[in-house]
Amino acid sequence: MTGRFDAVSLEVFWTRLISIVDEAAKAIVRTSFSTLSNEANDFACMLTDARGYSLAPNTGSIPSFIGTLPATVRHFLRAMGADAMRPGDVLITNDAWMGTGHMSDVSVLKPIFRAGRLVAFSATTSHMPGIGGRLRAIEAREVFEEGLHIPLMKLVREGRTDATLIEMIRANVRTPDQTVGDIWAQVGANELMEKRLLALLDDGRLDSLVELGDELFARAEGAMRAAIREVPDGTYRYAMRTDGVDEPLDYRVALTIAGDEITADFTGTSPQQPRAINCVLAYTYAMTAYALKCALLPGLSNNEGMYRPLTVTAPEGCILNPRFPAAVVSRAVTGHYVPVLLFGALHQVIPDRVMAGAGSPLWAVQQTGLRADGKPYTNIFFFNGGMGATPAKDGESVLSWPSNISSTPVEVAERNSPFFFR
Structure with a gap:
């Protein structure tokens, strides 16, 4: 498909994007280990384009995650560069300044490739049942007291899991099965979004998401600017x-x-x-x-x-x-x-x-x-x-x-x- 999208086709693509992230959210609820995800809804799923611009979050996303998760994707792009990402990679961090604001939330990203070209990211953030350190309290004086810091890094490299990282996480948290189980639930949700998005690109005969994304962004930006002008x-x-x-x-x-x-x-x-x-x-x-x-x-x-x-x-x-x-x-x-x-x-x-x-x-x-x-x-x-x-x-x-x-x-x-x- 080439050229600009008409209103009907744009709505079809937008609705399908939402269905992808909503399906991933249901997968997290079904497969996560802790009540933070399967009862409290303290997580989010999102698709971004290859530039890290938000395409669609799931409809039940935590408001703060909607705003922070795209920025996390862009932090990875700046830190690693798109050229360092490969099919089969899974990225992970809980950095408070590059993530959601505290280390209790772990962000997991998957670069999505089509014909060898980076076209998107599937991304999830989830509040862990534990990340080590002091219990969730206000007494900490520095972030170092608050748990294990996972910098911007790869959890899976071209399909091969970093077993050392998994063992380090398990060794530093009070409930290793729940914490690591929730992380793998995020990985599974990201893989589901990847599968569904590639099917959307095939069905829509789209080589990338740039044109579709720019059209969606332009319409949302125009509507927001019009609303601001009313004030x-x-x-x-x-x-x-x-x-x-x-x-x-x-x-x-x-x-x-x-x-x-x-x-x-x-x-x-x-x-x-x-x-x-x-x-x-x-x-x-x-x-x-x-x-x-x-x-x-x-x-x-x-x-x-x-x-x-x-x-x-x-x-x-x-x-x-x-x-x-x-x-x-x-x-x-x-x-x-x-x-x-x-x-x-x-x-x-x-x-x-x-x-x-x-x-x-x-x-x-x-x-x-x-x-x-x-x-x-x-x-x-x-x-x-x-x-x-x-x-x-x-x-x-x-x-x-x-x-x-x-x-x-x-x-x-x-x-x-x-x-x-x-």
């Missing part, structure tokens, strides 16, 4: 203070609308903290993009085009852009305030299109210890209160806003740990 130009500011840990924390944003572009500047936000509540810029960016999409054009397709009118800045060394080696494992308790800031600023100009805050970030409970048979266990459960109201209706209950992590059923929590809830 009056100006700079809208909002600030809030939270209790913090050792001292109160200030969060500030200046949201500037200029024609069809929007800039969020977090200057004035408190400095990074000697606790594990720092939020790396990639996570700040992702949550900013999520909030603006929700307010301006919630029905817009999630792909590269929606990000192009957006700029996010935060002073290096602040709690929303900490310097390495800041502790970051609980970055969500900070990053989840970002949408509240954005909605507070937008309330001044489009009050009918924003929602109230949820009251607090998500609640996570981590349990660890030894079972009666002496075997260790570690479980992380989410118990969530709900989301804020909109001008039109009350907020939904038992949701982890601004994420979409599911609350863990009590029955599942009791099954997976030697605890009873009363």
